Amino acid sequence: MTFPPTSSPSSFHPPERLEQLRQALRRGKYQAALFDFDGTLSRLRAGWPQVMVQVLEEYWQAAGLPKDEPEQTRQQLLHLVLSTNGMPPLRQMHVFVQMVQERGGSELDPSECAATYQYRLRQLVQRRYDSLRRGETAPPQWIVPGAREMLAALQRRGLRLFLASGTEYDQVRAEADLLGLRPFFPHGIFAPQGEDLSFAKGQIIDHLLRNHDLRGEELIGFGDGVVETREVKRVGGTAIGLATSEVSEIATPTLPSSTPATMTALAASDDPTVSDKCQRLLAAGADLILSDYLALSLD
Ligand SMILES: [Mg+2]
Structure with a gap:
């Protein structure tokens, strides 16, 4: 090699x-x-970080944290997602929930955040499974x-x-x-x-x-x-x-x-x-x- x-x-x-x-x-x-x-x-x-960031943005707002600088928030969340890449998603959500609390947001349930993310990602992945099974992709x-x-x-x-x-x-x-x-x-x-x-x-x-x-x-x-x-x-x-x-x-x-x-x-x-x-x-x-x-x- x-x-x-x-x-x-x-x-x-x-x-x-x-x-x-x-x-x-x-x-x-x-x-x-x-x-x-x-x-x-x-x-x-591929694309899971974007899916996760989107879900985290929604929970960020649901926790009452400011939404006046959306691009800055998105960058912070992308940083969190990529810096924990390799951990199971539920553990990534624990890190996120802690970050929200440290910033004064209301309490979130990591399991719920993870379930929402898994649901969205499953939809994306399912389309790819289907395209493989139908022979549209290889x-x-x-x-x-x-x-x-x-x-x-x-x-x-x-x-x-x-x-x-x-x-x-x-x-x-x-x-x-x-x-x-x-x-x-x-x-x-x-x-x-x-x-x-x-x-x-x-x-x-x-x-x-x-x-x-x-x-x-x-x-x-x-x-x-x-x-x-x-x-x-x-x-x-x-x-x-x-x-x-x-x-x-x-x-x-x-x-x-x-x-x-x-x-x-x-x-x-x-x-x-x-x-x-x-x-x-x-x-x-x-x-x-x-x-x-x-x-x-x-x-
Ligand atoms: Mg990987």
């Missing part, structure tokens, strides 16, 4: 880190890879470009692959099936069951190291969230940050599936969350930022 001298967005690449990573990868020391799901492998939930259109090839290449090299997602377990499993990605994870899919508030990616990583006889430096993590990035770095692993687009709809059902790179480029150019993710992932300690997997050579 080799990395390109630069990959977009190039302005955020500290060259010395990239070089360290390339040398490390050439030594082939990795034994296991941990993948986040949404925004890292799957695009079925799985490659909902997979981060190059992800399947990356998984296959790592598997061929003998790495054990694990999936850890803050999305509810049954949904992650069903979506991994729908995209044909589940066979890559015979060793384990980790996700919260129901309203399990105790789920934390840090604990999953500790569990993996303990139960699979791994050292932290033998772990390579791929994620678009700050939570998984920090946790992989905490144990001494290598963290690849995926600054993927959250533009919610792919172009059209008739878009040829052979043009994922173009599609991503188009989507990313309209999407402020790409640069936002990029900066957050670097601040969280990511060793390398990718906008997809196409820049990696897997020979």
